[in-house]
Each structure stands twice: as C-alpha cells, then as structure tokens.
Amino acid sequence: MKKLVMSIALAGALLVAPTVSEATVKMGDRGASVTELQQTLASKGHNSASNVDGVFGPMTLRSVQSYQRSTGISSPAGNFFGVAGPATLSSLGLSSSGSSTSTASSSTSSSTSKSTAVAGTSTTSSNSGVISTARSLVGSPYVWGGTSPRGFDCSGFIQYAFAQNGKSIPRTVSQMWSAGSSVSSPSTGDLVFFETRSGPSHAGIYIGGNQFIHSGSSTGVTISSLSNPYWSKTYMGAKRL
Incomplete structure (x- = not known):
C-alpha cells in the first residue's frame, strides 16, 4: 500500500x-x-x-x-x-x-518614460523613444520611396521613427521643412536639413554630439557627423516638429 x-x-x-x-x-x-x-x-x-x-x-x-x-x-x-x-x-x-x-505594438512606456542625455543634451520622453527607434534601425537598406525596415528613403525613415512613437509627421522632406519651427541650433530629436539638390532635399534626426541619424542613398540608415565636409557644406538648418 x-x-x-x-x-x-x-x-x-x-x-x-x-x-x-x-x-x-x-x-x-x-x-x-x-x-x-x-x-x-x-x-x-x-x-x-x-x-x-x-x-x-x-x-x-x-x-x-x-x-x-x-x-x-x-x-x-x-x-x-x-x-x-x-x-x-x-x-x-x-x-x-x-x-x-x-x-513593440504594446506600450512603449518602459523605453520612453525616462528622459535620457545624449552628449550632454537632455531629451523629452517622446524624443527619447524616437531616437531609440531610429538607432534600432541602423543598417536598414536605402530604398527609394521606402517606408519600412525592409528599406527606407530619408523621409520615410524619419516618418517611420516618429510614427512608432505616436507622432504623425509629413511624408516628404520639403513638407517637413515647411511644417517645422526653425531653431538656431538643434536639440536631440530635432530634424536637420540639407540642400543636396535645389531646396531641402535630405534630412535626418539630430541625436546630439553634432551627430544625426539618417537614411543615406549610399549607406542606408547610418549615423553621420554634421562636421563631415559634405554635410557641413549642404547643411540648411534645423527644425522642430
């Protein structure tokens, strides 16, 4: 038993x-x-x-x-x-x-609830989320008209990073330029614009430390310096959306 x-x-x-x-x-x-x-x-x-x-x-x-x-x-x-x-x-x-x-489809509060500092520049929780999303996409290829991680053009990349954090912004670089408020010097999360052709034709997201993240036609999503001779020569200014 x-x-x-x-x-x-x-x-x-x-x-x-x-x-x-x-x-x-x-x-x-x-x-x-x-x-x-x-x-x-x-x-x-x-x-x-x-x-x-x-x-x-x-x-x-x-x-x-x-x-x-x-x-x-x-x-x-x-x-x-x-x-x-x-x-x-x-x-x-x-x-x-x-x-x-x-x-990612659930709440993003864990990654955006706190302010962070990038190269000594404070960011709001919203901008922190945008930067976090943008950084996670480094290495994504450049695709003309692309709006997803499978491939981005420069404005598609920016729009996607903002949309993933609940903010709707215009689709094209020229529309973003027109919609933004000019700032004398960029803060983290602001957009920086370049005249690679006539008028504003390329843009990226400023991440602090004189650097910005963008989708370049020859590099895909990458981080570049505003001090780079090409970018400093074509730089138009910064806008806040």
Whole structure:
C-alpha cells in the first residue's frame, strides 16, 4: 500500500512540475529582457556595446543570428533563426521566462518614460523613444520611396521613427521643412536639413554630439557627423516638429 501511495504521489509531482517556458525574445520586443540579451551577446563578441538599448531591432537580429550560427543552434534554414528562444537563452545563461519583455505594438512606456542625455543634451520622453527607434534601425537598406525596415528613403525613415512613437509627421522632406519651427541650433530629436539638390532635399534626426541619424542613398540608415565636409557644406538648418 505504501508503495502504491508513493507511486501516485510521484506521478502527481511529475504532472504539476513546471516546464521550461516557451517565451522568446524576438524582433520588435522591448524591455529588460532585450537589454540583458544585448549585453550578454556583446560580452561574447556578437553585439556592439553601443547597441544596448532594450529594443530588438535589425542590429540585435543580426547579433542573435551570428551567435546562433557560431554555436550551431540555428541557421538561415531554421524556423527560429534570429529568434532568441529557450535554446538560445539557455545557451547564453539567461532565463527563458521572458516575463519582462513586451512587444513593440504594446506600450512603449518602459523605453520612453525616462528622459535620457545624449552628449550632454537632455531629451523629452517622446524624443527619447524616437531616437531609440531610429538607432534600432541602423543598417536598414536605402530604398527609394521606402517606408519600412525592409528599406527606407530619408523621409520615410524619419516618418517611420516618429510614427512608432505616436507622432504623425509629413511624408516628404520639403513638407517637413515647411511644417517645422526653425531653431538656431538643434536639440536631440530635432530634424536637420540639407540642400543636396535645389531646396531641402535630405534630412535626418539630430541625436546630439553634432551627430544625426539618417537614411543615406549610399549607406542606408547610418549615423553621420554634421562636421563631415559634405554635410557641413549642404547643411540648411534645423527644425522642430
């Protein structure tokens, strides 16, 4: 009888024992789990230390893929290539509970609720979110007329970064120039404009430290300096939307 009771108890324990969570950290996620993932990948040489912002964008996707290829966890032919699931998280020594990660379509308050400082310049929570989104898209290709991470033109990139943070702005560079309020010197989150052809024809988002992020026709989404001879020569001014 004792053996029967023990067998029943053991079977019950097995039935209620917690299983490994199937939570994943994937493209579009934000939060502490993404930050932890980015930091761990950076410590293993698969991510840039500058790409630790709590936003799972294209750069983090490539970092995860690089790690998965190097460890044999997944490959371009795999169904979960670029998704940090239980196997990837466990290999990195991270918890796979994933309870602190939220999707980009849900609230972005965790990444935008605090003001941040970029090169000594304070930003509002709204601008902080725009900058965070813009940085997560570095490396996206340039596509004429493009308005998504698959490819952006310069104004499509700016409009997308603002739209992801709840702000609707005009579509074209000339419309943005007309809609904005001129400022004598840009603050983080302002738009900077350039006359690469006649009139305002290129624009980017100022991120502080005399730098701006933009989608260049030969570079895709990248960070450039206003001190660069080409950009300083064509610079028209800054506007605030």
